[in-house]
Every structure is written in structure tokens, then in C-alpha cells.
Amino acid sequence: MKLDVLYFAWIRERIGEPREEIETGAETVRDLVSQLVARGERYEAALSEVKSYRVAVDQELVDFDHRLDHAREVAFFPPMTGG
Amino acid sequence: MKLDVLYFAWIRERIGEPREEIETGAETVRDLVSQLVARGERYEAALSEVKSYRVAVDQELVDFDHRLDHAREVAFFPPMTGG
């Protein structure tokens, strides 16, 4: 399956790009994170500490056990600081 | 002692005037209320139910036991409805 993966704020900076298309067999967000972290240093620096960031699948906040069955867009970002 | 006595809202309407000067020997607000109520129907209709209104002495809210020693102005009015 092909996923659009988006990065924001310091996660974007650590990975070095705002989005990429990823070919994956990941069943859950957690699987996708493992696959990304295995890509090397930049991804490890951005995504290894799962408590430091949030995930949205198709623009809805989800937890790490969320299934990616029909997902098209996954976004990783720090806790929000709006308002 | 001479006091300026002021009436507001429905108390003013029942008594029929907004203010009057009253010569009194009342020691407390409660004494003054008794003296006023004894003046007749209009005052009774306005002031006999002490739970239905408030009192200010020299423009500060007080309770009925408040002493009138150096008082100059006493006001009777319903519970406020500002805001």
C-alpha cells in the first residue's frame, strides 16, 4: 500500500522534508513507525520517542494501535500549541 | 440626627418619592426601619419584609444590625440586577 506521510514542526526538521510517499505493508501506526525508524538516524531522531509526538490518520487524531487498512495520509507532529 | 434616606426601584415606587430627610434617634438600621414602617401603609408596603431588600449606609452595603452613629445617607433598594 502507498501512503502519503506528512511531518510537521520539529519532526519535519529532523526528517528533513515535509512529506513523502511510502510503500508499506504496515498494519498499524506502530508498525509504520518501526519501519520508518529503521530507515536510519534522521527518522530515529524524529520518531523513536513515541511519547513526544502525535499521529493523525486521514486528518483524524489516532493512537498508535490504529489500523491503517484504508489509510491514505498519515501525519506525525508534536503536541499542538494552538490558541 | 438628620439622615438622607434614599429609595430605589420598587421601594421608591411604593414609598412614592426617591429621597427624604429624616430626623431620627435610631441606633441601627433595624431601628430606622421600624421607625419608617410605623409611618404608615406606603412604608409598610415597601419595607416591612426585610428579606426582600438591601440597605446601604453611606454608599456601602451593610446588614440590618449596622450602627448609624456617624451615618449621613441610608439607602433602601431591591437586590441588584446589574450586568
Next chain:
Amino acid sequence: MLIRIQPAPFELAALLDGFGAGAGAIVTFSGIVRDDTGQMVALELEHYPGMTEKSVTAIAEQAQARWNLTDLAVIHRYGRLSVGEAIMCVATAARHRAEAFEAAEYLMDYLKSRAPFWKREIGPDGPGDWVEAKAADEDALNRWD
């Protein structure tokens, strides 16, 4: 700190011009004449000249003592106000939102039950009932004890 007791209308925008420099959070509350019955054309607000400004100032000073506000304003009108007109407003400015919200609610709770204003409904045939104070408004003060 700005306190105004006046019959004239006011503009919230004008009040906020330059208000609360250095604040991170500004809260405003506006009270509007509301027609609940479909029978009201205006409110008549009576007040106690002399005591009104004094008590509103005292309420504002209590709020300033309690929260760290960078600015505070209260405008309260009296006289005849048509349905839809603004009766009053408060504005609070603080570094953080919780302070600004709490101070504005505190001001409203006290202005409602401790500032010497009395409202009467004016219907198509003239003056109607005096608005009665609500037990809920008196109770609201307890949360600040």
C-alpha cells in the same frame, strides 16, 4: 483601569484600541438587552449615582488584587436601552487565558449582584415588571470565597 458609568452607547472596538499592552490573552464580555417574551421593547436601568461608580471600582480593584491583570475595563450603562443594545461590557487582559477568563467571570458575577443597578422591562404599553434577582446569581458569588 477604565471604569465608566454612562447612559450613552459605547463601542467595544474603541475600548479595545490599545487595551492590555503586553497581554497574551484578552477576554471581553458584553451584556445585551434580550427580549425573552416577545413583549419587551426596552429595558430601563435605574442606578444609585454616587454609589455606583464607587462599588464598580471596588469590584474592579478586588479583581486586580486577585489576578495578575495587565489591564481591566468596565463600562456600564443606565437609562433606557432598546432590545439588542449593549447594556455593559467588561474586558480583562492578562498573560495567560485562565487569568483573563476568571477575572472577567468574577467581575460579571459581582457586577450582577453587588453593583447598584435595577432593571425594569418596558413593554409596548410602558413600564412593566422589575427584573427579579435570581438565586443562581447570588449563588454564583460563592465560587469566589
Next chain:
Amino acid sequence: MLIRIQPAPFELAALLDGFGAGAGAIVTFSGIVRDDTGQMVALELEHYPGMTEKSVTAIAEQAQARWNLTDLAVIHRYGRLSVGEAIMCVATAARHRAEAFEAAEYLMDYLKSRAPFWKREIGPDGPGDWVEAKAADEDALNRWD
């Protein structure tokens, strides 16, 4: 209901023109860029185009479901905002003040921690630290459970 996510400045006065017809109470909150350190010249707000409007709308709809509001507005900016500029505002209109205040605080609590915005401080030498989310802001959501 008005929701706007935009880089451009906004005027609270323009927002309030005609806002909340029939309401007795209007509350507004404005968030302003604050310089706590004396070293900040601006904030840069990044957001998640697509998700932002969706999540702000969902938050606003939750507030409307929970309180009886006659009107509601949220404007939230993104991009570079100088110290002293308004970042965002909410406005709520209701019959009574408690509803308007609660709904405004609810909106703020959720916008703060659930709308996809991220702030970074810009100093005289360029981009500085990302603003960290506060535990207190996350905790503030619990009061609405």
C-alpha cells in the same frame, strides 16, 4: 457559525458586527503574541492545511452541541506574527453569561491542544525554539469530561 483559518490579520470589531442576534451575552477571547523574554520579535505558526479547518470545525460543533449558543466564531491565523499581533480569537453568543463563558473556555482549551498548530519563537537572529505544549493545557481538557 464562522470558522476562518487565514494568514491575514483580522478585526474583532468587524467579526462582532451583527454577531449573535438575540443573544443576551457575548464573550470574546483574543490570543496575542507575547514577548516573555524580551528576545522575541515574532511567532511563526505552522499548521496542517486540510486537517486544521476540519478539526477546528469539529471543536466548534462540539461546543454547539454542548451549549445552547446563538452564534459562534473562530478565527485562527498562521504564518509569521509579530509581537503584539492577534493570533486568534473566538466569540460565543448565548442567552445567558454562563453558557457564553463556558463555551468560549471550552473552545480555547480544545484549540490550544487539539487543533494542528505549532508555534515557534523568532528572535532577532532568526528562528528559535518550538513552543512546547504545557501539561497544564492538556490537563485543562479533563474538566470537560
